[in-house]
Amino acid sequence: MEHYDIAIIGLGPAGATLARILEPQFKIIALDKKRREGEDGFQKPCGGLLAPDAQRSFIRSGINLPVHVLANPQIFSVKTIDLQSNITCNYQRSYININRHAFDLWLKTLIPQTVDIRHDTLCKRIEKEGDSYRLTFEENGVTQEITAQYIVGADGANSLLRRTLYPQHSIRKYQAIQQWFKELHARPFYSCIFDNQVTDCYSWSMSKDGYFIFGGAFPMKEGKKRFFHLKEKMTERGFVFSSPEKEEKCIVLCPSKWRDFVCGKDNAFLIGEAAGFISASSLEGISYALDSAEILGNIFNEQNSRPNAVYQKRTGKIRRKLFAKVIKAKILTSAWSRKLVMKSRFADVPVIPDM
Numbered sequence: 001m002e003h004y005d006i007a008i009i010g011l012g013p014a015g016a017t018l019a020r021i022l023e024p025q026f027k028i029i030a031l032d033k034k035r036r037e038g039e040d041g042f043q044k045p046c047g048g049l050l051a052p053d054a055q056r057s058f059i060r061s062g063i064n065l066p067v068h069v070l071a072n073p074q075i076f077s078v079k080t081i082d083l084q085s086n087i088t089c090n091y092q093r094s095y096i097n098i099n100r101h102a103f104d105l106w107l108k109t110l111i112p113q114t115v116d117i118r119h120d121t122l123c124k125r126i127e128k129e130g131d132s133y134r135l136t137f138e139e140n141g142v143t144q145e146i147t148a149q150y151i152v153g154a155d156g157a158n159s160l161l162r163r164t165l166y167p168q169h170s171i172r173k174y175q176a177i178q179q180w181f182k183e184l185h186a187r188p189f190y191s192c193i194f195d196n197q198v199t200d201c202y203s204w205s206m207s208k209d210g211y212f213i214f215g216g217a218f219p220m221k222e223g224k225k226r227f228f229h230l231k232e233k234m235t236e237r238g239f240v241f242s243s244p245e246k247e248e249k250c251i252v253l254c255p256s257k258w259r260d261f262v263c264g265k266d267n268a269f270l271i272g273e274a275a276g277f278i279s280a281s282s283l284e285g286i287s288y289a290l291d292s293a294e295i296l297g298n299i300f301n302e303q304n305s306r307p308n309a310v311y312q313k314r315t316g317k318i319r320r321k322l323f324a325k326v327i328k329a330k331i332l333t334s335a336w337s338r339k340l341v342m343k344s345r346f347a348d349v350p351v352i353p354d355m
Helices: 013-021 052-061 100-109 160-165 223-236 286-301 307-314 316-332 335-343
Strands: 003-009 028-031 077-082 087-092 116-118 121-129 132-139 142-153 173-182 190-194 203-208 211-218 246-253 268-270
Touching (some): 003 013, 003 132, 013 028, 013 052, 013 100, 013 286, 028 121, 077 335, 121 142, 142 160, 173 223, 286 307, 307 316, 316 335
Parallel strands (some): 003 142, 077 190
Antiparallel strands (some): 121 132, 132 142, 203 211
């Protein structure tokens, strides 16, 4: 059985960033559900907006985004719609509109050839064996096993490593559902929708490469029913839906308390959404995936003798920032406090109507 220094589960933004920055002296294996290239295989359902904090991560690394991962158009505001108070505001935002699947595949191309990447692979079991871990995974229909001194879970909301390390841990989950339609609106836009009758989280829409994406995060029970109910409401408010081109679903985490952020233990580490590092107020997670991967990569490269303790300490800033997002989410998802904020029109940019 082959032994590795570090095993990474998942090559989304968190896992791919970690694999890219680790020093070449480590023997590394990375398991990823996505295929090497193309549109077939696993794709992460995601609106695909790159927040300023994520942009800063690329600035620190000296990396520029290639044109083929960018989506058209680039939109500079979010239309925030409160169905309870019937108030709409437009807030300036500096997001970069991207094709999320192309973005993920591009990140994988930045990983050095010294990393043993297994594409289209599913990790099935993780077991602690002395000072190492045994991983069982399926690759091309064949079950394989390897061992590793360190293991990193970058496997998202339904992380196998988090469930293995913390079998009693629970965190608030939603069912994210989104559909893609041909874009029929005269003016493309990005929107954030609040409707407490449908969900205590939020919903969204965005224009991307000739398509209109509409989705939301709904309670695990009756998620599909609530999605269609909101779709009917937004049709009445002028949203234009053709026949859906495709539908995507996934589980998304939404931290609600401090202990929802878990960093790992016993030479096992969690980064990105697997650690609960996702904004409760916007469900944005790419920036925290990049930042947590950068922190852990530096710790490994320093060959720190207490990597778990140091990682716990250095991610303190991320956890404090995300806890502030939990408080912000409570304000935004409360109908009365949200109404006060939006009614003030603070930072609202009025849109000139079409003539």
